[in-house]
Amino acid sequence: MSERRYDVEKVILVGVETQENFKTFDESMTELGNLAETAQGEVIGELIQKRQVIDRRTILGKGKLQELASLIQSKEADTVIFNHELTARQARLIEEEVQVKVIDRVQLILDIFAMRAKSKEGQLQVELAQLNYLLPRLVGQGTALSRLGGGIGTRGPGETKLETDRRHIRHKVTIIKRELKETSEHRERSRQKRKDSSVFQIGLIGYTNAGKSTILNLLTNTKTYAEDQLFATLDPLTKKWQLPDGLETTLTDTVGFIQDLPTQLIEAFQSTLEESRSVDLLLHVVDVTSENRNQQEKTVLELLDTLEMNHIPVLTVYNKADQLLDTSQFVPTIYPNCLISAFEDSGKNILTEAILKRLKEIFVPFEIHLEANEAYLLNQMPKEVLIESYEYLEEENSYQVKGYCQKHSKWLQRAID
Template structure:
């Protein structure tokens, strides 16, 4: 396969100077994830972005020369482009012009495995491209595949607006049916009082590796951005017997396209309905604080900030000295998901956090009801239980979710908490 040669363009200004270097570094990673080769960068510092061509006239000429000298196929701007801006740039630069949003959408198109994921990506791409159909003629004649064109493809773009709107309606209808099925599954888990845990975090923080560490599943986990796209829910049993579910979802990123957030609402619903969020953070990242802030901001926007959180600082093995690590979010734990020994540390931290959220109980069971203890181990966190010979009863102490029948007194009249 012929690898596309890419040139990246970014403008540092008053609005983005704080995270600009990291944003450009991230754009390199995104480009490589999309299977492209970055052969050059063009950066301009100015008060504000040029409204016509993002960069100034002189820089645009410089970009044209750079594209020619490097024989680049694609130019990716680290800013969202309007159809007019893309057209004006194409008049000077002889290459395919796309922006950061199109690049992310393209990666999502590569990563989507399920039918639902593919539909969501296509919906996001069509919603993004619909208002940009005017003036796309030059680029369309040049497109034959490659970065920025996966998913619906050029045949969709060449159709008229009416056809695209009709396609969007059909996709939304199909997604609604899938969403209803997913909602029934979520409600079933809620009704069964199963405690639900969700994995969230910046892309490539190690969520899937943690999923594999806890559940022994073989979830796709690579050192790539957006390695996981389709949500995956698995049962997980703690060493003491308590049963729960863990859901792995798509990672967050700076400037996550609005189109993706809208299209992936049903996927994000998987995390919105959980009882505890494990916020996975790459402890070794140079831009850890910015990544934490991005995730916390998105949690606010997605109305998930009410859900209890345990921050899991991952990749401790990549720190120069883990003993000197200073966390910023609490409660937390520091692990390396690649190290099997970290499983015990993580389980202990999750158990401790769950006890903080649960209601304590002290239950007396008749000897004839001793069989219920094995059931309680699956549904509660038992701290201790003992047989009292003088009363021929069992005394059981522990913690359970407020939804649990053990805290509602449905199993015994002698419930105390």
């Protein structure tokens, strides 16, 4: 399905650096520019103000707001995007001053999600997030709602003008939640099936554009959509992957994380995030070329805490090694880890070896004996466990098998019995 094209809007970015955000401000503004371009906007200007705290009425001070109005006029801009979440009143006051469409970072991210969502569930989740964002902003918006007619910050599954009636929106939210609950229950049944079949589940997580989809393609030889852009993957995708020794696993690709991920999105995407919450191992993919690598790592780890996923074992995969001038100079910050390029043949071998090593740390060692008439089980076992060695004991007329397996494995239970 090809992505729809929209008219390019001329965009001006606005940010206020304060005592609270100065450490991450530059990266956040760079990210805002990337987000605007992902939403098919053309960034033609940027206005930054340093203040102790943001102005409660209009984010910017009065003089800076007038400067913004002049910049818009001289550049003939269509849209202003603030790197702060705006209340309905703030957005209205700023719009009255600058006379063009004003949106915030949250609306921008929601807009990109609306563009990216391909599955019915993904579209419902985005619409739910958009409605939850809009609902508290209805009071006092007045004619500003007319700007929901088109362009960046206004796209959605149906691209229809949203009703101003609160009751209508609440009713719509209820219907969407009911549909998502049904989808979530179906997803839960699928997850339970995989659990019951003892298939080891691996989830890919990481900052947006770190290369998760490319790694999924590398390991499973599939052709998932993988582009150098923010939020290239929105709908979760699970693929089967068999390790060289025979162990059968599933790999799940998920939406990328980002600084200040809107709470509306976290809430709306709970059913999708459940897919990652139930995995046995997380591959935390990190872009080694990012100038803000440490901050991105921190963002992902903090979100894992928020999503109550910090108990899941992690292997950090430092990706894009082909873009480093000297890999010997690379210093990792999270352990255990491996350094790869998902575009090089060696990447698959390095990553596979690192995963096998991590599995042996997660699994428990076992040793069992199979009677001679159970030899056929030697073909079945490698799909469910990691076999280190097996030998035929002539005196006992049995096979001795040593290896590693999951704690709830039937093979471990048999070894104990």
